[in-house]
Amino acid sequence: MPETTQQTTFSRAFQIQMRVVSALLRRELIALSGKKGIGFLLMLVEPLIFVSAICVFFYLTRRTVGNVPVVAFAMSGYCVMWGCRFQMMKMMNVVAANRSLLYHRYVKIFDLMLGRSILQICSTSISFLMFAPIIYIGLVDFPVKPYLVVFSWLAVLWYGWSLGLITSSIYGLVKMGEKICIVIMVLHIWITGAFMMVEWLPPDYRGYYLLFPMVHATEMMRDGLFGNRVTAHYSVLYMVCANMVLTYLGLVLVRKLSQRGAMDDSD
Amino acid sequence: MxxxxxxxxxxxxxxxxxxxxxxxxxxxxxxxxxxxxxxxxxxxxxxxxxxxxxxxxxxxxxxxxxxxxWPLAFQGGLAGGLSGLDNLRFICRIYQVDFVAARASVEEFSELGNYLQEPVKSYSAGMRARLAFAISMTVDFDxxxxxxxxxxxxxRFNEKFKNRLLDKTRxxxxxxxxxxxxxxxxxxxxxxxxxxxxxxxxxxxxxxxxxxxxxxxxxxxxx
The missing domain is CATH 3.40.50.300 (P-loop containing nucleotide triphosphate hydrolases)
Structure with a gap:
C-alpha cells in the first residue's frame, strides 16, 4: 500500500480515532434529534415498536408454543433478529451519507461505520432490556440461565456488527450493492431462527439449519430463558468461529473500500 | 514540508x-x-x-x-444536514480546537449571522465558501x-479572506x-x-x- 502519511505511533493513532469516533457519535445524535433530544428516544422506540407489534400479534393468536409462553418465544426470536438486522440496516448507507466528512483526513471510513454501529448497539440493547419489565410483571419467568442470555446477546451484536461491516462495504464497492444488501437483509428474517426451533425439524435437516450462525444464538437465548422446558441445539464454538470469520471478512472488505476510496464514485 | x-x-x-x-x-x-x-x-x-x-x-x-x-473546495468537509455551528462543533472536536473562541471568530469572519443555525444544505455556494473558510481559519494549519x-x-469577502490568510500564513x-x-x-x-x-x-x-x-x-x- 502506498505510504501517504508520516508514521504515527499506535497510541497516537488510537487517540485520534477515539476523538473522531466520539465526535461522530455526537454528530449522529445531533443529526438524528435536531438537538431536541428526541432522536435517541426515537431510535430506542423503533426496534421496540417492531418487537411489541409482533408480541401482540402472537399473543392474540395463541398463548403458548409448546410449553413456553408465546410472548417470550416471539421476543427471544425477534430480539435476536433485530439485534443483527438493525445494525446491518443502519450501517448500510453510512458511508454514502457521510462522504463529505471524509474530507477530513482523520476521519476514516471505518470510523464512520464504528460510530453508527455503536449507536445501534446502544439502541437495540436498550430495547432488549424490555425483557426486564415483562419479567417483572410476570409475563415471562426469570431466565433459567441468565449468563446464556447475556452471552447470546453479545454474540448477536458481534454478528450484526460483522455483517454491518460487510454490507456497508458491499454497498460502497459494488454497483449492485444496494440490491445485494437488501437480499442479505431479507434473508436474515429467515436464517436467524426467529420463527422456529431446531427441535421442530426432522433430525436429518437440523444440521443444515444449524449452518446459520444466528440459529445458534437464538437457540442459546431460548435455552437461557426457558432451560429444560425446551430442547435447544447449539454450539458455542461454531457460533464464535463463524463470527470471527465474518468479522475478518468484514474488515478485509472495509480495507478494500478504504483503499479504493469512497471519494471515487466511478464504477 | x-x-x-x-x-x-x-x-x-x-x-x-x-x-x-x-x-x-x-x-x-x-x-x-x-x-x-x-x-x-x-x-x-x-x-x-x-x-x-x-x-x-x-x-x-x-x-x-x-x-x-483539508482541501477547501466548493463542497466537502461540511455535512449538509447539520447547521453551520454544528459543523464547527464537529471540526473543533476533531482538530481539538476550543469551540467558544472558534465560534466567536467564525461569527465575526463569516458574517453569516442567524444562518449559522440553519442546515448547511440550505446555503448558497458563496455562503458555504464563507463558512468553510471561516472554520478553516480557526484551526492552525501549516x-x-x-x-x-x-x-x-x-x-469584499475575498479581500477580507485574502488579508486574513496572508496575515496568518506569512x-x-x-x-x-x-x-x-x-x-x-x-x-x-x-x-x-x-x-x-x-x-x-x-x-x-x-x-x-x-x-x-x-x-x-x-x-x-x-x-
Whole structure:
C-alpha cells in the first residue's frame, strides 16, 4: 500500500480515532434529534415498536408454543433478529451519507461505520432490556440461565456488527450493492431462527439449519430463558468461529473500500 | 514540508483505467505558496485531494511533515444536514480546537449571522465558501489546500479572506488551484502547470501562466 502519511505511533493513532469516533457519535445524535433530544428516544422506540407489534400479534393468536409462553418465544426470536438486522440496516448507507466528512483526513471510513454501529448497539440493547419489565410483571419467568442470555446477546451484536461491516462495504464497492444488501437483509428474517426451533425439524435437516450462525444464538437465548422446558441445539464454538470469520471478512472488505476510496464514485 | 514522490493516480473508467497523474515528484517547503494551473479535467483537484490525504495514490507517496488542512473546495468537509455551528462543533472536536473562541471568530469572519443555525444544505455556494473558510481559519494549519473557492465569494469577502490568510500564513504554506491569474499572483510565489498528468513547476508565475496559455490554446481538450 502506498505510504501517504508520516508514521504515527499506535497510541497516537488510537487517540485520534477515539476523538473522531466520539465526535461522530455526537454528530449522529445531533443529526438524528435536531438537538431536541428526541432522536435517541426515537431510535430506542423503533426496534421496540417492531418487537411489541409482533408480541401482540402472537399473543392474540395463541398463548403458548409448546410449553413456553408465546410472548417470550416471539421476543427471544425477534430480539435476536433485530439485534443483527438493525445494525446491518443502519450501517448500510453510512458511508454514502457521510462522504463529505471524509474530507477530513482523520476521519476514516471505518470510523464512520464504528460510530453508527455503536449507536445501534446502544439502541437495540436498550430495547432488549424490555425483557426486564415483562419479567417483572410476570409475563415471562426469570431466565433459567441468565449468563446464556447475556452471552447470546453479545454474540448477536458481534454478528450484526460483522455483517454491518460487510454490507456497508458491499454497498460502497459494488454497483449492485444496494440490491445485494437488501437480499442479505431479507434473508436474515429467515436464517436467524426467529420463527422456529431446531427441535421442530426432522433430525436429518437440523444440521443444515444449524449452518446459520444466528440459529445458534437464538437457540442459546431460548435455552437461557426457558432451560429444560425446551430442547435447544447449539454450539458455542461454531457460533464464535463463524463470527470471527465474518468479522475478518468484514474488515478485509472495509480495507478494500478504504483503499479504493469512497471519494471515487466511478464504477 | 510536503514531499510528493513518484506519484501516480489512475481511475477506473468504463473503457478501462485512465491515468490522471503520471509520476509527479515535487516538494513544498514551509512558507512556500504554490499555485497550480491546469485545464478542466487535468487532475488538479485529484492532486489536491491526494496531498490532503483523503484519497490514496495508485503508486508513489506523499510525506507530510507539517500539518495540512483539508482541501477547501466548493463542497466537502461540511455535512449538509447539520447547521453551520454544528459543523464547527464537529471540526473543533476533531482538530481539538476550543469551540467558544472558534465560534466567536467564525461569527465575526463569516458574517453569516442567524444562518449559522440553519442546515448547511440550505446555503448558497458563496455562503458555504464563507463558512468553510471561516472554520478553516480557526484551526492552525501549516499548509492550506485551496481548491478554487475564491471564485464564489463576493469581492469584499475575498479581500477580507485574502488579508486574513496572508496575515496568518506569512510563514506558512498554501497550495492553491485557480483559473484566475490575478488570484494566483496575489497569493502565490511559485506556480506549476499540470498537463497530461505531468506537473511542471516554475519559479516565476509569469512563466507558468505563459506556458499554460500555450498549452490551453494549442490544443482542443479531449477527455
Amino acid at each position: 510536503i514531499r510528493i514522490k513518484e506519484l501516480c493516480k489512475s481511475y477506473r473508467t468504463r473503457r478501462g483505467p485512465r491515468q490522471i497523474l503520471k509520476d509527479i515528484t515535487c516538494t513544498v517547503h514551509k512558507g512556500e505558496k504554490l499555485g497550480i494551473l491546469g485545464c478542466n479535467g487535468a487532475g488538479k483537484s485529484t492532486l489536491i485531494r491526494i496531498i490532503g490525504g483523503i484519497e490514496n495514490p495508485t503508486s508513489g507517496s506523499v510525506t507530510r511533515t507539517m500539518s495540512v488542512s 499548509c492550506y489546500l485551496i481548491d478554487e473557492v475564491s471564485a464564489v465569494g463576493d469581492r 510563514d506558512r504554506s498554501i497550495i492553491m488551484v485557480s483559473h484566475f491569474y490575478g488570484v494566483l499572483r496575489e497569493y502565490c510565489n511559485r506556480a506549476a502547470v499540470l498537463d497530461a498528468g505531468v506537473l511542471r513547476v516554475y519559479d516565476d508565475i509569469k512563466d507558468a501562466i505563459h506556458n499554460y496559455e500555450q498549452i490551453l490554446y494549442g490544443k482542443t481538450i479531449t477527455f
